[in-house]
Amino acid sequence: MANEKTGNALWYPYAQMKDLEVNHQVQTAEGVHLHLTDGKRLIDGISSWWCVTHGYHHPELDQAIKDQLDKYAHVMLGGLSNEPALNLSQKLVDITPEGLNHVFFGDSGSVGVEVALKMATQYWHNLGRANKKKIIALNKAYHGDTSGCMSVCDPAEGMHNLFSGITPQQYFLDAPESGYEPDLALLKQELDTIEAFMRSEHQHCAALIVEPLMQAAGGFNLYSPEYLKQVKTLCEKYEILLIADEVATxxxxxxxxxxxxxxxxxxxxxxxxxxxxxxxxGHSATLSTTEIFNAFLSDDPSKAFMHGPTFMGNALACSVGLKSIEIFQRDRYLERIKHIETHLKNSLLPVQSKKVKAARVLGATGVFEVHDKSVLADAQAFAIERGVWLRPFESYLYTMPPYIIDDESLSKITDVMLEWANS
Ligand SMILES: Cc1ncc(COP(=O)(O)O)c(C=O)c1O
Structure with missing residues (x-):
């Protein structure tokens, strides 16, 4: 049946279409602002699902795309190459941790994760250890919406739990609870549990996948660099690959x-x-070490990595990616992020509200976790009335602003979050 409120041609994401009202159509967007067709102007507090890092309609990013468009928008990467893809792959190798030397492009974060899972499994297969094919994931994890990704999302609490038993069965470990500044006793206990599991199951395990330091869509669960470091050591000890899903982080x-x-x-x-x-x-990059890459080199054609999304290495996407990294480095974005973090910590962490169970801040991410998720029902409308775009989900009201945000706009976001918490 047609939905009279929205029309039914457009099926919206993560939404019950029966009673969905989408009244916020964006006409133009500039900097941190969304300008709606009804004349409202909203500060985007969540960077359009965390990706609009430089804000909207950025002149240099727009220009990078226009310049490439004057040459061509896209050529296939099967047997052809293009300069933006070559340059972006080299740039990513340069800026990511030393040891990641090879880049496989995809067209979304989910595809990037699928590539990682497939690459990890085939790595062991190519080495003659085909029994190592299970993936270890963490409860509270979210890695995307396609089948392989769903198989490594939280199987009980996650939004894909309906598909447990249909997607491949993976291994799950408890989500870390020891925190960003860890409770050391708890951290040790968590690591001991992981080690016990790996000791008994490593023969079947291809990889462990994590969202480093912050399990994002699964609940903004922060954990410590020490946890991550020790997990890497355990992975090495038990010959399990570590996949870092940094799509969000x-x-x-x-x-x-x-x-x-x-x-x-x-x-x-x-x-x-x-x-x-x-x-x-939309684009993604799955990077690997040379050790992994080399396991695919062979005179045997079946050892090649048989994967190739149509739009991988798209020239427009790679051009804008290169320009984005250039601006990020040139304009010292890490200093901006530090400044945002300090603001978020000073404003959000002292919250005292009956609604709020915990407040967490890391980098340019600030979160209120509420006791009872039903209280969030009015939070989005409350923010919109005050000129801010937020999209709370489950038990979380959060901000992940564009890094170009000025102090006044950032204060507006945090003031609205606090005002809602105290309302
Ligand atoms: C950690 C993580 N991995 C993967 C994805 C999937 O990315 P995409 O929505 O681009 O497919 C997301 C999306 O939120 C994510 O947060």
């Missing part, structure tokens, strides 16, 4: 360019998306 969101840097580790495989193209075009 990459490009500065946790305070460093990549979250893995805080633990001083190089994962075997790293996945980037979202901020890679600054919200202009």
């Amino acid at each position: 990459g490009f500065g969101r946790t305070g460093t360019l990549f979250a893995c840097e805080q633990a001083d580790i190089c994962p075997d495989i790293m996945v980037l998306g979202k901020g890679l193209t600054a919200g202009y075009l």
Whole structure:
């Protein structure tokens, strides 16, 4: 049946279409602002699902795309190459942790994760150890919406739990609870549990996949660099690859360019998306070490990596990705992110509200976790009335602003969050 409120041609994401009202159509967007067709102007407090790192309609990013468009928009990467893809792959090798030397492009974060899972499994297959095919994931994890990704999302609490038993059965470990500044006794206990599991199951395990330091869509669960470092050590000890899904955490969101840097580790495989193209075009990059890459080199054709999304290495996406990294480095974005973090900590962490169970801040991410998720029902309308775009989900009201945000706009976001908490 047609939905009279929205029309039914457009099926919206993560939404019950029966009673969905979408009254916020964006006409133009500039900097941190969304200008709606009804004349409202909203500060985007969540960077369009965390990807619009430089804000909207950025003149240099727009120009990078226009310049490439004058040459061509896209050529296939099967047998052809293009300069933006070559340059971006080299740039990513240069800026990611030392040891990641090869880049496989995809067209979304989910595809980037699929590539990582497939690469990890085939790595062991190519080495003659085909029994190592299970993936270890963490409860509270979110890695995307396609089948392989769903198989490594939280199987009980996650939004894909309906598909448990249909998607491949993976291994799950408890989500870390020892925190960003860890409770050391708890941390030790968590690591002991992981080690016990690996000791008994490593023969079947291809890889462990984590969102480094911050389990994002699964509940903004922060954990420590020490946890990550020790997990990497355990992976090495038990011959299990470590996949760092930095789709959400990459490009500065946790305070460093990549979250893995805080633990001083190089994962075997790293996945980037979202901020890679600054919200202009869907794209992802799955990076691997040379050891992994070399396992695919062979005279035997079946050892090649048989994967190739049509739009991988798209020239427009790679052009804007390159320009985005250039601006990020040139304009010292890590300092901006530090400034945002200080603001978020000073304003959000002291919250005293009956609604709020916990407040957490890391890098350019600030979160209120509420006791009872039903109280969030009015939070989005409350923010919109006050000129801010937020999209709370489950038990979380959060901000992940564009890094170009000025103090006044940032205060507006945090004031609205606090006003809602105290309302
Ligand atoms: C950690 C993580 N991995 C993967 C994805 C999937 O990315 P995409 O939505 O681009 O497919 C997301 C999206 O939120 C994510 O947060």
